[in-house]
Amino acid sequence: MPFGIVLLLAPLILVTVAGVLFLMACMAAALEPLLWWAGWSRRSAVNLLPFDSPTAALLEPDVDSYIVYLSGAGIMDPNQMEEKERQFIELLRARLPRSMLITDVFPYSATNNPQLGERRLARLWRYAWHARKARRRSFFQWLSVHAQQLRNSLQVAVSSDRRYGPILSYGVSQVVVAGLLRHGYRLGSDKPVILTALSGSGQISVGCVPILKRLLRRPIWIASIGGILTDDPGILETEHVYHLSGSLDNTQHMPRFFFPGVWPIFRQSAINRARRQGRITVFDVGPMKHMRQGDYMSRSATLPDGQRYVDKTIAVLTEVVARIEADAQVAMNRSEAATPDGWVSEPRVGLGLRSLREKAEGV
């Protein structure tokens, strides 16, 4: 075969092989929740909630809200966060002493099985875990770190896929409810539940909202930190989405490439309807990136006024939580007078946020 033709065909073959391999990885990602649901996996219990849990009998802690923190695709185990994220959580906890912060949910598994947990590829993930700490990475270390992130990112793809998303969401929602109960949440509580989602868990949290609403019989709010928001119909059931957006964060716009529903021309898509309903509020938090140096949790990068990025993120989150708590309280007071058991919240809870936004930007 002439050399020229080989030269022309080689990239085509390579791209095709890479494409097929990638699709096979996407297949494997879909299999995890599917096999769990079908009862073929080792973790086959579909009901994950502690029905006989003694927490229900305990007194509810004296807090104003419950914040379930769902980390980004880089997380391997919520109990072994990286130093930067751990410090962010500590700062958030310090700024929100009246909120119960729940951080032990791994959103990229229907059964809360972290990457460092019992898995077939546990050895690879442990290798990646150590590789992340290495200052200079070998090729295989670099590969394992990216494979780790790819694995979690593909669960985001699973969540956004209408065929598999409800299954994954069903598992994650139960894990979230179990986490709430573990932290003293009382069923029927009037304290708002806020899913604080970083990066890929934005989509996962949106997927969980319809299920969580039915499980808890309460509205659910989302605070998204550079979250990936696709055209998942769950967004129409979310009470409100507050989206913190960094101007240098291009990853948050990835859905534009894979989900035509987010394009403005598809006016009837869920996300476009949610936008029109005023259900999404976007905060421009400054020139923040999606990850690494200069991201939302960065302690070294500062805004022109000298404020650290992490402090800005936390300041906006604090405002958002305050607003949600106020809205929830107003709604609860009104509904008590109207219906004793219904929790008829204010329509368009997100309205009137211009002042909040201006306030947040001025922080």
Added chain:
Amino acid sequence: MVDGWLTLTIALLAGISQAIGDSVILLFNRVRPAHFALGLVLSSLWFVLGLLIYALSLWLMIALLFGVEQQPGRVIVIVFLGSTPLLFGFLNMAATLGPYAGWALRFLGWLIVLVGVHLGWGFTIWQAFICTALARLLVELLSVAFGQPLDRISAWLWRTATGASIGMSVRGQRSLRTGEIQRSTILSFSTALSAQLFGDEAPAVSSSADRQTESG
């Protein structure tokens, strides 16, 4: 008839591959592994039957539109050959990107049939296009006309072979492919689980989200 057996094998394997790509239909029904395997075989046979119906309507179109009279065997071979790209039909299972891959594979398969008709009978590309398009239209019309009995037969076959119960009619399987059944099933599971959690039949939440969702 080596060609015939070879292409039949290709079509059967493509059917199995397609069924793996659509395995959400069986796995969502929580079937056992043996029933899953049986479902794949049944699905493959169903797929080949669909190809045969398409081949016969294509043969009819060629005969009616261009007066070419010959045995349908050649058309069947071409249509079976057109299923070759669907040997990768399992890729349809891939999260998010799978359906796009499925469309691309089906498009490639249609191109093979188009070129087969073009070369096999010396038609122009446009003539071949008209034949394949009208044949597809005829199949769709047939499925509308005989949709209900077909639905009943397919649902009965699937239930008997796999023990599955959710969405086993032709229409139901389509809904499983689009995720409509998964969503409604999971939401009703959630409501039931909630009743278990609360231990009563308290009314569900009514929020601004509900009202706006209902009003569209």
